[in-house]
Amino acid sequence: MTKQRTAIEWTEVTWNPTTGCDRVSPGCDNCYALTLAKRLKAMGADKYQNDGDPRTSGPGFGVTIHPEALQEPYRWRNPRTVFVNSMSDLFHAKVPLGFVRDVFQVIAETPRHTYQVLTKRSARLKKVADKLDWPTNLWMGVSVESADVLSRVDDLRAVPAAVRFLSCEPLLGALDDINLDRINWVIAGGESGPRYRPMELAWARGIRDACQDAGVPFFFKQWGGRTPKALGRELDGRLWDEMPGALAL
């Protein structure tokens, strides 16, 4: 995929050196990337011609690496915030560790950009973390949609990234016992789309309050609904757009 402006509020551009994925947890049930890949395949897009397992993936959504995409960030002259793999999961078992290293090397060699990598495969992330060199312009995050996957936070804590962040989106339940020790940023939001699962006010307040207690910046992305903007993004009468400031390892 060539560089592409994105509507995601907390990032400026997406970069997909791999595409495709398989569903791994309830947060994946309405995966927008899976739906979009099917459409892109039908439109003939080169990167989306490899089909995935119909039980967990779909047309155009088979895991595929794109070495040619590694050149893209070098061509972006102005500093950008880059969301890595909006259409995949870099730590999917089918992405060779050598290719993950290549992606990290591109990140290290383009320090003018800030990169956000988000995964649900936290076990593999933790397992390979010490086999990777961690550039300071790489922010590493895990998705935490419910208390059932809180172990992902523990896995992330073991990773020597400059910024460790959580994406609690789509938030599907309370995260009452979350431990935010050594976590630098939390994003939360509700699901959007025709089959959205509503987020309860108490869940959103709960993670916001946990962030405030722990002194962790909190970004409230959206309530969700039939469209991303349907119900706005105010929580208790204000916006929450906090970002990581001083970086602590």
Ligand code: SF4
């Ligand atoms: S991990 Fe992400 S990209 Fe993969 S299926 Fe789940 S939501 Fe989609």
